[in-house]
Amino acid sequence: MNEKIKLSKPYLLSADDLTIDDINNIFVKTHFFMDNHKTGVKYDDLKSTIVSLAFFEDSTRTKLSFELAAKRLSADCFSFQAKTSSLSKGESVLDTLKTIEAMGVGIFIIRHNCSGVPVFLQGNTNGMIINAGDGQHEHPTQALLDAFTLHKHFGDLKGKKVCIIGDILHSRVARSNMTLLNTLGVDVSICSPGTLLPYDMNAWNVGIIDTVDEAVEWADVLLVLRLQRERMESGLLPSIREFSNYYSITIEHLRRKPELMLMHPGPVNYGIELDYSISKLPNVLIETQVTHGVFVRMALLSLLSGYAN
Amino acid sequence: MNEKIKLSKPYLLSADDLTIDDINNIFVKTHFFMDNHKTGVKYDDLKSTIVSLAFFEDSTRTKLSFELAAKRLSADCFSFQAKTSSLSKGESVLDTLKTIEAMGVGIFIIRHNCSGVPVFLQGNTNGMIINAGDGQHEHPTQALLDAFTLHKHFGDLKGKKVCIIGDILHSRVARSNMTLLNTLGVDVSICSPGTLLPYDMNAWNVGIIDTVDEAVEWADVLLVLRLQRERMESGLLPSIREFSNYYSITIEHLRRKPELMLMHPGPVNYGIELDYSISKLPNVLIETQVTHGVFVRMALLSLLSGYAN
Amino acid sequence: MNEKIKLSKPYLLSADDLTIDDINNIFVKTHFFMDNHKTGVKYDDLKSTIVSLAFFEDSTRTKLSFELAAKRLSADCFSFQAKTSSLSKGESVLDTLKTIEAMGVGIFIIRHNCSGVPVFLQGNTNGMIINAGDGQHEHPTQALLDAFTLHKHFGDLKGKKVCIIGDILHSRVARSNMTLLNTLGVDVSICSPGTLLPYDMNAWNVGIIDTVDEAVEWADVLLVLRLQRERMESGLLPSIREFSNYYSITIEHLRRKPELMLMHPGPVNYGIELDYSISKLPNVLIETQVTHGVFVRMALLSLLSGYAN
Numbered sequence: 001m002n003e004k005i006k007l008s009k010p011y012l013l014s015a016d017d018l019t020i021d022d023i024n025n026i027f028v029k030t031h032f033f034m035d036n037h038k039t040g041v042k043y044d045d046l047k048s049t050i051v052s053l054a055f056f057e058d059s060t061r062t063k064l065s066f067e068l069a070a071k072r073l074s075a076d077c078f079s080f081q082a083k084t085s086s087l088s089k090g091e092s093v094l095d096t097l098k099t100i101e102a103m104g105v106g107i108f109i110i111r112h113n114c115s116g117v118p119v120f121l122q123g124n125t126n127g128m129i130i131n132a133g134d135g136q137h138e139h140p141t142q143a144l145l146d147a148f149t150l151h152k153h154f155g156d157l158k159g160k161k162v163c164i165i166g167d168i169l170h171s172r173v174a175r176s177n178m179t180l181l182n183t184l185g186v187d188v189s190i191c192s193p194g195t196l197l198p199y200d201m202n203a204w205n206v207g208i209i210d211t212v213d214e215a216v217e218w219a220d221v222l223l224v225l226r227l228q229r230e231r232m233e234s235g236l237l238p239s240i241r242e243f244s245n246y247y248s249i250t251i252e253h254l255r256r257k258p259e260l261m262l263m264h265p266g267p268v269n270y271g272i273e274l275d276y277s278i279s280k281l282p283n284v285l286i287e288t289q290v291t292h293g294v295f296v297r298m299a300l301l302s303l304l305s306g307y308a309n
Numbered sequence: 310m311n312e313k314i315k316l317s318k319p320y321l322l323s324a325d326d327l328t329i330d331d332i333n334n335i336f337v338k339t340h341f342f343m344d345n346h347k348t349g350v351k352y353d354d355l356k357s358t359i360v361s362l363a364f365f366e367d368s369t370r371t372k373l374s375f376e377l378a379a380k381r382l383s384a385d386c387f388s389f390q391a392k393t394s395s396l397s398k399g400e401s402v403l404d405t406l407k408t409i410e411a412m413g414v415g416i417f418i419i420r421h422n423c424s425g426v427p428v429f430l431q432g433n434t435n436g437m438i439i440n441a442g443d444g445q446h447e448h449p450t451q452a453l454l455d456a457f458t459l460h461k462h463f464g465d466l467k468g469k470k471v472c473i474i475g476d477i478l479h480s481r482v483a484r485s486n487m488t489l490l491n492t493l494g495v496d497v498s499i500c501s502p503g504t505l506l507p508y509d510m511n512a513w514n515v516g517i518i519d520t521v522d523e524a525v526e527w528a529d530v531l532l533v534l535r536l537q538r539e540r541m542e543s544g545l546l547p548s549i550r551e552f553s554n555y556y557s558i559t560i561e562h563l564r565r566k567p568e569l570m571l572m573h574p575g576p577v578n579y580g581i582e583l584d585y586s587i588s589k590l591p592n593v594l595i596e597t598q599v600t601h602g603v604f605v606r607m608a609l610l611s612l613l614s615g616y617a618n
Numbered sequence: 619m620n621e622k623i624k625l626s627k628p629y630l631l632s633a634d635d636l637t638i639d640d641i642n643n644i645f646v647k648t649h650f651f652m653d654n655h656k657t658g659v660k661y662d663d664l665k666s667t668i669v670s671l672a673f674f675e676d677s678t679r680t681k682l683s684f685e686l687a688a689k690r691l692s693a694d695c696f697s698f699q700a701k702t703s704s705l706s707k708g709e710s711v712l713d714t715l716k717t718i719e720a721m722g723v724g725i726f727i728i729r730h731n732c733s734g735v736p737v738f739l740q741g742n743t744n745g746m747i748i749n750a751g752d753g754q755h756e757h758p759t760q761a762l763l764d765a766f767t768l769h770k771h772f773g774d775l776k777g778k779k780v781c782i783i784g785d786i787l788h789s790r791v792a793r794s795n796m797t798l799l800n801t802l803g804v805d806v807s808i809c810s811p812g813t814l815l816p817y818d819m820n821a822w823n824v825g826i827i828d829t830v831d832e833a834v835e836w837a838d839v840l841l842v843l844r845l846q847r848e849r850m851e852s853g854l855l856p857s858i859r860e861f862s863n864y865y866s867i868t869i870e871h872l873r874r875k876p877e878l879m880l881m882h883p884g885p886v887n888y889g890i891e892l893d894y895s896i897s898k899l900p901n902v903l904i905e906t907q908v909t910h911g912v913f914v915r916m917a918l919l920s921l922l923s924g925y926a927n
Contacts, residue, residue: 060389061408080678095885099679102908103686267404290411369698370717377721576713599720
């Protein structure tokens with residue numbers, strides 16, 4: 001185990017935990033898993049490791065992606081989808097986690113609707129925490145799979161131009177991507193209604209683009225966000241229709257610039273942030289992102305496995 | 310793989326997809342799996358195939374039966390029980406399915422409360438769809454296990470007389486059985502209150518019997534349906550008690566004709582369509598149907614596996 | 619299989635099913651599984667046995683503990699967390715169980731919010747029932763893991779003094795512990811507000827202690843119960859704060875007597891029955907209990923496996 005390549009930190013809470021070497025090591029390993037797929041072979045990286053998928057917020061795709069990845073590395077997976085209601089009975093997330101840890105679980109893949117929960121848990125347990133999305137904070141494995149998808153398409157990413165479009169304020173995907181793409185030397189801009197920009201915009205090393213037309217002209221890649229309708233409470237947008245008029249990507253945008261690539265973390269609100277008509281264009285990478293997600297998570301777990309109990 | 314016996318279609322959406330050869334091949338394979346059981350041996354038919362049990366409607370028994378079958382063929386099974394609520398967030402069933410498919414899932418076992426969903430999905434994905442019950446439309450594997458149970462009891466089914474009793478209108482079990490039993494040359498009749506008959510009755514090649522007494526006299530087998538109380542909205546029945554007075558099967562019916570067999574897809578509403586007192590009579594095949602269900606589904610999945618990605 | 623050590627009864631419904639020999643056999647086997655752990659080796663005791671985790675009441679920790687135990691013995695595990703709502707559609711627990719049994723399931727691990735359900739089911743099925751908690755009746759595996767934790771700490775338990783503190787009335791943990799500890803010759807007392815004592819207190823071979831201070835002085839071990847706030851309906855306690863003032867265990871209690879051990883079945887209501895400040899003291903065994911739980915359940919399942927179908 002000692003000679004194995006490891007990541008610089010024994011957990012993944014934020015895209016900020018990953019150095020450029022870490023990211024490159026993950027990409028090399030991801031290529032390895034992709035190239036050697038289709039044989040039905042399982043790997044032993046997580047043999048005799050127990051992985052708990054602790055999703056305190058509903059999820060189908062991210063949970064399935066992690067589960068497929070962990071099982072291909074021979075982990076024993078146990079998932080529970082906790083409701084906030086059972087926690088209101090007086091059991092804290094930390095207490096739940098320490099109990100599960102006492103049963104022998106070594107890796108916790110956590111999704112929680114409160115920002116900061118994975119960081120808090122990592123500071124208070126001996127297990128390894130992987131953040132699968134916390135509130136409006138971070139979703140680092142989404143950023144990793146997005147970056148891998150770009151790397152697979154473009155090769156070296158230094159100086160490439162990515163514009164993130166839509167609801168930046170509520171998006172953990174945007175936060176993790178801004179950090180990870182900066183680490184990789186990508187030139188990042190954002191394009192969003194002013195009310196959906198974070199208050200601390202100056203702290204981010206990103207440009208601001210006003211219109212989708214300008215974004216199309218400037219960028220090599222558009223990373224379009226899901227409009228978090230369920231989080232949109234009072235008055236941030238005049239109407240979803242108005243948002244759609246100004247910020248939706250249409251087939252005309254993509255026809256105008258055939259080399260422009262489009263990504264989206266899914267699930268897409270077709271008719272709001274994307275026209276349905278674009279879903280089959282060759283420059284749309286949405287399903288490719290999903291496919292890459294499983295291999296990227298395999299690579300991450302494999303490189304973290306040296307630290308696991 | 311090329312020499313393997315395959316079904317004529319690379320999916321199962323309706324009982325109508327199965328030719329008489331298909332059905333006989335499934336029965337032969339089912340016998341094989343039953344005769345060789347109890348050894349703890351697993352088969353390799355679905356090794357390295359990922360099966361998703363996508364149940365958009367609650368189910369315990371059908372889901373467990375498919376899961377047992379798929380795992381005995383060495384499939385990797387992933388189940389999710391989706392709520393309509395998460396779909397109202399703007400994600401379509403098709404989008405969910407294509408996402409899961411992009412992760413490498415090859416077989417989708419689908420239950421959905423809307424008729425036609427499996428047909429729609431098969432037309433829009435590359436995966437293999439198996440219909441585990443869609444709305445009031447079809448439940449083809451239930452018809453297969455019912456027919457296998459009859460075949461095991463009677464041998465050749467040609468000319469055997471089956472009367473389907475109860476709520477035909479809302480029953481996907483009735484629809485799939487009428488089709489499959491017709492394919493096998495069985496003589497099918499139905500016995501139901503007029504308000505619980507489908508409007509397109511003439512399109513079905515079945516006779517109509519007015520009373521349970523006549524049904525008992527005529528039939529070799531009674532296939533009694535569950536009264537779908539939760540689907541029975543306004544005014545189709547004067548009362549459940551009146552339905553029960555006229556259409557319930559009692560111990561007297563079965564004592565009168567000891568060679569008459571009784572089947573029910575379960576779960577039974579005892580006291581409504583069946584008297585509880587009959588549950589232990591030797592001519593009641595309800596538990597046998599459940600036992601056969603696992604082996605029939607193994608046979609189906611095995612014969613479809615040649616098509617799976 | 620015939621030479622294997624078996625328990626005296628082919629199921630576990632109550633702590634009363636276990637003789638002193640049974641308990642000692644379980645402890646010996648638990649030691650074996652603990653001492654040989656960390657190798658990633660799985661045992662074959664339940665190979666080709668299908669285990670159904672039928673939890674009709676929410677549970678994270680007990681369910682996970684049983685699942686880990688069963689899988690380490692190579693069982694095929696299928697869990698379902700049934701809602702009362704689906705049962706209101708007219709399907710009884712017994713009908714559900716017999717259906718699952720007809721699919722080949724041999725062992726049922728049952729949790730139900732009604733006292734007596736496991737006993738009823740064992741009388742009406744051929745499967746093996748293990749009670750994982752029924753209403754306010756029994757939770758025998760919790761008592762086993764508690765007793766094992768004591769045995770590991772003290773060696774022979776004969777004459778040791780255990781005081782159970784808190785809401786005895788609603789506690790299945792208390793009932794199972796009083797029985798099991800009596801079998802082992804432990805001297806048991808209880809300490810509780812009068813309104814939270816069972817009506818049949820005289821039937822139990824236990825002493826009554828009035829105050830926590832006296833309990834601390836008398837006991838070798840305090841077994842503190844969770845205050846079942848959700849079961850506490852009208853008027854049993856003036857207020858939770860008053861309960862806490864009189865019955866909460868504080869850091870002063872434990873510092874006063876360093877050899878006094880403290881156990882709790884979890885999840886703890888910190889601030890109610892226990893001060894949070896005590897959670898890291900060396901005489902608190904709560905996490906040790908959880909760790910032991912998995913091995914005790916492995917031992918139980920292993921010793922019952924000779925009876926399983």
